[in-house]
Amino acid sequence: MRNEIKIFSPATVANVSCGFDVLGFCLDTIGDEIVVRKSKEKGFRITRIEGFELPLNPLENVAGVAALALLNDINLDFGFEMEIYKKIKPGSGIGSSSASASGSVFAINELLGRPYTRHQLTHFAMKGEALASGIEHADNIAPALFGGFTLVKSNAPIQVLELPSPKALYATLIHPEIEIKTSDSRAVLPKQIPLQLAITQWANVGSLVHALHTNDYQLLSSALQDVVIEPYRKGLIPHFDSIKKQSVLAGALGCGISGSGPSIFALSEGLATAKSVEKSMRDVYSKSGIPFNTYVSKINSKGIKIL
Amino acid sequence: MRNEIKIFSPATVANVSCGFDVLGFCLDTIGDEIVVRKSKEKGFRITRIEGFELPLNPLENVAGVAALALLNDINLDFGFEMEIYKKIKPGSGIGSSSASASGSVFAINELLGRPYTRHQLTHFAMKGEALASGIEHADNIAPALFGGFTLVKSNAPIQVLELPSPKALYATLIHPEIEIKTSDSRAVLPKQIPLQLAITQWANVGSLVHALHTNDYQLLSSALQDVVIEPYRKGLIPHFDSIKKQSVLAGALGCGISGSGPSIFALSEGLATAKSVEKSMRDVYSKSGIPFNTYVSKINSKGIKIL
Numbered sequence A, B: 001m002r003n004e005i006k007i008f009s010p011a012t013v014a015n016v017s018c019g020f021d022v023l024g025f026c027l028d029t030i031g032d033e034i035v036v037r038k039s040k041e042k043g044f045r046i047t048r049i050e051g052f053e054l055p056l057n058p059l060e061n062v063a064g065v066a067a068l069a070l071l072n073d074i075n076l077d078f079g080f081e082m083e084i085y086k087k088i089k090p091g092s093g094i095g096s097s098s099a100s101a102s103g104s105v106f107a108i109n110e111l112l113g114r115p116y117t118r119h120q121l122t123h124f125a126m127k128g129e130a131l132a133s134g135i136e137h138a139d140n141i142a143p144a145l146f147g148g149f150t151l152v153k154s155n156a157p158i159q160v161l162e163l164p165s166p167k168a169l170y171a172t173l174i175h176p177e178i179e180i181k182t183s184d185s186r187a188v189l190p191k192q193i194p195l196q197l198a199i200t201q202w203a204n205v206g207s208l209v210h211a212l213h214t215n216d217y218q219l220l221s222s223a224l225q226d227v228v229i230e231p232y233r234k235g236l237i238p239h240f241d242s243i244k245k246q247s248v249l250a251g252a253l254g255c256g257i258s259g260s261g262p263s264i265f266a267l268s269e270g271l272a273t274a275k276s277v278e279k280s281m282r283d284v285y286s287k288s289g290i291p292f293n294t295y296v297s298k299i300n301s302k303g304i305k306i307l
Helices: A062-071 A096-111 A118-133 A141-146 A182-187 A195-214 A217-223 A230-236 A240-249 A271-286 B062-071 B096-111 B118-133 B141-146 B182-187 B195-214 B217-223 B230-236 B240-249 B271-286
Strands: A004-014 A023-039 A043-050 A079-085 A149-155 A158-163 A169-176 A192-194 A254-257 A264-269 A292-298 B004-014 B023-039 B043-050 B079-085 B149-155 B158-163 B169-176 B192-194 B254-257 B264-269 B292-298
Touching: A004 A096, A004 A141, A023 A096, A023 A141, A023 A169, A023 A292, A043 A062, A062 A079, A062 A096, A062 A118, A079 A096, A096 A118, A096 A141, A118 A141, A118 A158, A141 A149, A141 A158, A149 B195, A149 B217, A158 A195, A158 B195, A169 A271, A182 A230, A192 A195, A192 B195, A195 A217, A195 B149, A195 B158, A195 B192, A195 B195, A217 A254, A217 B149, A230 A240, A230 A254, A240 A254, A240 A264, A240 A271, A264 A271, A271 A292, B004 B096, B004 B141, B023 B096, B023 B141, B023 B169, B023 B292, B043 B062, B062 B079, B062 B096, B062 B118, B079 B096, B096 B118, B096 B141, B118 B141, B118 B158, B141 B149, B141 B158, B158 B195, B169 B271, B182 B230, B192 B195, B195 B217, B217 B254, B230 B240, B230 B254, B240 B254, B240 B264, B240 B271, B264 B271, B271 B292
Parallel strands: A043 A079, B043 B079
Antiparallel strands: A004 A023, A023 A079, A023 A149, A149 A158, A169 A264, A169 A292, A192 B192, A254 A264, B004 B023, B023 B079, B023 B149, B149 B158, B169 B264, B169 B292, B254 B264
């Protein structure tokens, strides 16, 4: 069994338009790198974090809390050290904390010879996620650990479904460098919603799952609608409507808020279209004066990868 | 081209627990028989109805209104006569009016050499359905015309998705001979629902569609939950909770209200289990003093059949 491992832990998109709180998918080109090694000293230490300023104290770090949740479950006469090379900006809405939490428990599980299933790792990683968001949820953790598209059927007990996805599906993302407070993105959500809108939303969720199973891009496009959450949250993201309009004009199948924002995702058939969509997004934000980054990525069907 | 056709137009189950207003499936052993023949006289006449007392005037009959919607769309120098042998009791909650409306347009389309697609037939049949329910909806018409499990993604324009279903899936139904007024079954529905319940419901709809694609009976079972509508409507159906409890104890994957009731459906893996479920349902109602009928049926993957 190896004593050290280096992994790539990907960014993820949660919610995916109609699938608020349940759907997510995994990205390929954006992610953190994490090095974990066994140590003679028991317990768990984070020895280095690069990229963004985050606490080294495991109890204050999502990767640390996730790791400790796992290590509290197992009896070992040795410990672990971790280095985190953070590439995903915290608060960007593409699963930064999930990448750290998922990568942490994935890497430790590998070094232990995989005693835990991915469902169990999801459970541990959710403890870390809760440190960042205040709630144990798996909508970013599931796609990071399972890869591809995932549907979180339930959080307690955790039940993740692995959905297939068409091979030529690409995501385009824009991350406007603004801060949306978690409290704000929650506060705008309604507690009650009209039954008629809920029906439209679950028709779209069912249609989206069917479209993924049947490689039906046209259906996927028509199912990528969020009539419930987006109308409330889009006001927190400057130029959201323009980004969406221009993305679709550039050929995107659909466009929506990534997680609770501020990042915006679009899905496209084929890399060329995804790049046209990226250009259309850049054109909108270039005029805004707001700093931003864009990414194009294949859907990552594997999830976390060993480097 | 033939001048006369006899068809079997099946009963159907709409809503299917979590899939309120969008999901439905088709039954095999219960249905109306309809005979349609060309006539030299133009227009459309219903010459005979057996089984239940229903109006012969096409404008007052769902099969007639559906037929006229089709015939108004096409120029013919001949007409049609129809005989309806009604086996499905109107108001039973298993798509009685849909069977008549769907069968009517299906049969005429066959005699015309199939100028219309099933989506177009759905559109015409919905005009008939509207006479019975006051609303144009396709949640019983779609499974009758397409067979199997269907998801009505939208009503205007009509978009029906054909979902696969596991081969060993059987339905058990109990029809308590009570009347639920459509106005009552609508009046109990909330206009607003909690967002959290809506999320649970669309997680279940997505899971149900995935379960149908993957032949996953266990997932199908856990997805067959209705947290939104059933709590409001079950009070209209005597002994609903007992039927549900005993069905599941007898091995059913799930149990819910068929359409807007009063019929109750259960789904099971295998005919033997479906028959045990039938017995458990009969045991509950035998003590009630309420007259009832039960049925066991394979999922009908074809829909309407030519006899």
